[in-house]
Amino acid sequence: MANNILVAQSGGPxxxxxxxxxxxxxxxxxxxxxxxxxxxxxxIQGIMDRRIIRLDSQMHSEGDFQLLESTPAMALGSxxxxxxxxxxxxxxxxxxxxxxxxxxxxxxxxxxxxDSMDTAHKLGVFFAEEGIDIKVMGIPKxxxxxxxxxxxxxxxxxAAKYIATSILEIIRDTQVYNLPSVTIVEIMxxxxxxxxxxxxxxxxxxxxxxxLVYLPEVPFDPDQFIEDIKAAQLEHKAVLVAxxxxxxxxxxxxxxxxVQDETVDAFGHxxxxxxxxxxxxxxxxxxxxxxxxxxxxVLQRCAAHIQSACDIEEARLLGAGAVQRALAGETGRMIALxxxxxxxxxxxxxxxxxxxxxxxxxxxxAEWILPGNKDLSQEAYDYLLPLIAGERSCPVQAGMxxxxxxxxxxxxx
Ligand code: F6P
Numbered sequence: 001m002a003n004n005i006l007v008a009q010s011g012g013p014x015x016x017x018x019x020x021x022x023x024x025x026x027x028x029x030x031x032x033x034x035x036x037x038x039x040x041x042x043x044i045q046g047i048m049d050r051r052i053i054r055l056d057s058q059m060h061s062e063g064d065f066q067l068l069e070s071t072p073a074m075a076l077g078s079x080x081x082x083x084x085x086x087x088x089x090x091x092x093x094x095x096x097x098x099x100x101x102x103x104x105x106x107x108x109x110x111x112x113x114x115d116s117m118d119t120a121h122k123l124g125v126f127f128a129e130e131g132i133d134i135k136v137m138g139i140p141k142x143x144x145x146x147x148x149x150x151x152x153x154x155x156x157x158x159a160a161k162y163i164a165t166s167i168l169e170i171i172r173d174t175q176v177y178n179l180p181s182v183t184i185v186e187i188m189x190x191x192x193x194x195x196x197x198x199x200x201x202x203x204x205x206x207x208x209x210x211x212l213v214y215l216p217e218v219p220f221d222p223d224q225f226i227e228d229i230k231a232a233q234l235e236h237k238a239v240l241v242a243x244x245x246x247x248x249x250x251x252x253x254x255x256x257x258x259v260q261d262e263t264v265d266a267f268g269h270x271x272x273x274x275x276x277x278x279x280x281x282x283x284x285x286x287x288x289x290x291x292x293x294x295x296x297x298v299l300q301r302c303a304a305h306i307q308s309a310c311d312i313e314e315a316r317l318l319g320a321g322a323v324q325r326a327l328a329g330e331t332g333r334m335i336a337l338x339x340x341x342x343x344x345x346x347x348x349x350x351x352x353x354x355x356x357x358x359x360x361x362x363x364x365x366a367e368w369i370l371p372g373n374k375d376l377s378q379e380a381y382d383y384l385l386p387l388i389a390g391e392r393s394c395p396v397q398a399g400m401x402x403x404x405x406x407x408x409x410x411x412x413x
Contacts, residue, residue: 019311023323024320024322028323037054047100067402110136151339158311183240211240213242335349336351
């Protein structure tokens with residue numbers, strides 16, 4: 001029976017996705033039943049192009065795993081490739097199966113978000129229908145935290161910690177001048193406001209800012225936005241606003257669409273950045289005060305110097321857990337975090353059919369978003385705070401963090 005492992009990473013980067021990879025490799029190396037551990041470069045596309053590297057032979061010490069876990073983004077590279085339906089492109093499925101069979105793969109792990117779970121699901125169905133004995137497991141990741149089934153996704157906690165910390169630091173910066181000002185912070189998250197929700201966390205340490213917060217779950221009205229700022233200015237000289245890149249008008253049109261062209265990625269997702277700049281100009285035009293916008297952009301997903309220890313620990317556990325579940329015979333499932341308690345915070349691992357996670361988006365519950373765009377409910381704080389808990393120290397060289405690199409020379413086979 002084929003007993004090698006293949007793992008790949010897909011979708012948008014996070015600074016916890018390598019911890020899941022580390023968990024997969026570590027657990028696979030512990031299991032006597034497993035032979036070689038292979039990694040595909042750039043996700044499923046690397047499998048199709050036969051760009052595969054050996055991973056276990058590149059991990060020599062506990063220190064290598066620690067370095068991998070404190071390295072942001074995908075150490076194996078990523079892709080945004082949507083596996084077409086089998087009926088449309090059967091050859092693609094056969095090509096992927098052929099490569100895996102050449103490598104004697106018995107277990108395939110795909111670390112990614114909603115779209116990547118769709119790819120894993122389609123492959124799992126194909127293998128089952130064709131009687132190909134390759135177990136497929138999905139391992140969740142996304143800073144957007146919008147995957148169903150799992151309480152939260154690895155990568156989100158670290159991004160949320162970076163956002164909350166950055167907001168605190170921006171608060172100090174905005175308050176130095178005795179002048180009216182508006183600062184707008186643009187936060188990622190496409191259609192779900194989880195990351196923007198994390199911007200309110202400084203309230204728990206006594207800050208009044210951010211004074212206004214706009215999630216994609218609530219329709220955005222530019223006129224109301226100006227009225228909200230005017231009202232906030234009556235109480236605060238330096239008004240701080242957190243806004244999601246994905247806020248939409250009541251008609252369902254992304255506000256940021258007006259500043260982007262119609263470019264979409266392979267999954268058909270629109271590129272959304274630019275709402276902060278757009279609103280900066282709008283506020284300047286309408287209110288004429290000092291305005292600045294800050295786009296956190298990719299910093300919020302690659303700021304590994306401020307990883308959440310909780311996030312990294314869970315990401316590693318999910319990777320290791322997926323290997324254990326696959327060896328126990330599970331396939332076509334996504335490993336997930338099931339929260340059992342907020343205080344003290346506790347989670348267990350569970351698995352769910354990949355189909356349930358694929359292509360679906362989990363939004364911030366409407367009842368957590370308080371009216372008036374000013375704050376979130378206590379439930380939101382109770383949910384979010386444990387996820388940003390704990391600090392990690394990363395190895396440093398010449399005053400900068402050290403990152404892990406695989407030798408990416410593809411194997412010949
Ligand atoms: O994967 C999630 C995400 O980071 C979104 O928050 C964001 O809209 C998108 O990816 C950006 O994608 P790209 O990697 O193409 O910049």
